[in-house]
Amino acid sequence: MAGRRVTKSAVNWAAMLERVHPKQQGNFIAFKAKSDVYLRRVLANPESLPKIDWAFYKKTVPVAGMADAFQKQYESMKIPYPPDTATALVEAQEKQVMEEVKKFVQDSNARITDFQKELDHINSLLPIDQMTMEDYKDSYPELALDSEKRPTFWPHTPEEQPGMEKRDETAGH
Incomplete structure (x- = not known):
């Protein structure tokens, strides 16, 4: 380059x-x-460097050899162009990032598939506003009230349930 x-x-x-x-x-x-x-x-x-009419200077410069010396120096002059040290690093980084992007896309597609299955399942259920309590318990067993396995008593707060100790209201006053 x-x-x-x-x-x-x-x-x-x-x-x-x-x-x-x-x-x-x-x-x-x-x-x-x-x-x-x-x-x-x-x-x-x-x-590139501008072209110089050396023949004109050789004729007009009175000092012998001066135009020849300048011509030799001018034509041997090379302007250094900085070496490209960054392209290889950028390409390596791009390759690494593209691999990460490809993995992310694969993982995202897998998540999309899982979410689509979950959405299809939810869409196959009755709408919640049309469900009976039994339908809700069948569709969402982990969320539904289960009076046999997880009974709760009014006001259904954890402090009011059997086996829970009552907080001492006077403590800390």
């Missing part, structure tokens, strides 16, 4: 904007504007 000239953005800004929260879209648009300004500034500069 070193030495390659960037001529246009590789970012799909429209797809990215769709994923930005509506409250953050102003910040995103400002960021895109800064990116566009930077890209225009880069593109305003020439891709």
Whole structure:
């Protein structure tokens, strides 16, 4: 990637904007504007060093060999382009994240299947407003009153049930 000239953005800004929260879209648009300004500034500069008419300078410069020395130095000049050390890290991170996303999607699909089964079961029952107490007990045995296994007495608070100690109302006064 070193030495390659960037001529246009590789970012799909429209797809990215769709994923930005509506409250953050102003910040995103400002960021895109800064990116566009930077890209225009880069593109305003020439891709390579400007060509110099050395023959003209060799004829007009009175010091012998000076234009030749400048030409040699100019043509041997290499502007260093920073090495790309981040792409491999980003690609590795992207691969890891994509695996996590794939696992999350699989887990979510499994949960959706379970929830759909539960929803189908609930939809197969009578509506609660049409149920009798017996229907409710058959449909929701863990929630229904069971006077044989779990009897409760009015006012049906835990403190009023058999086997519970009464709180001392005067304690702490």
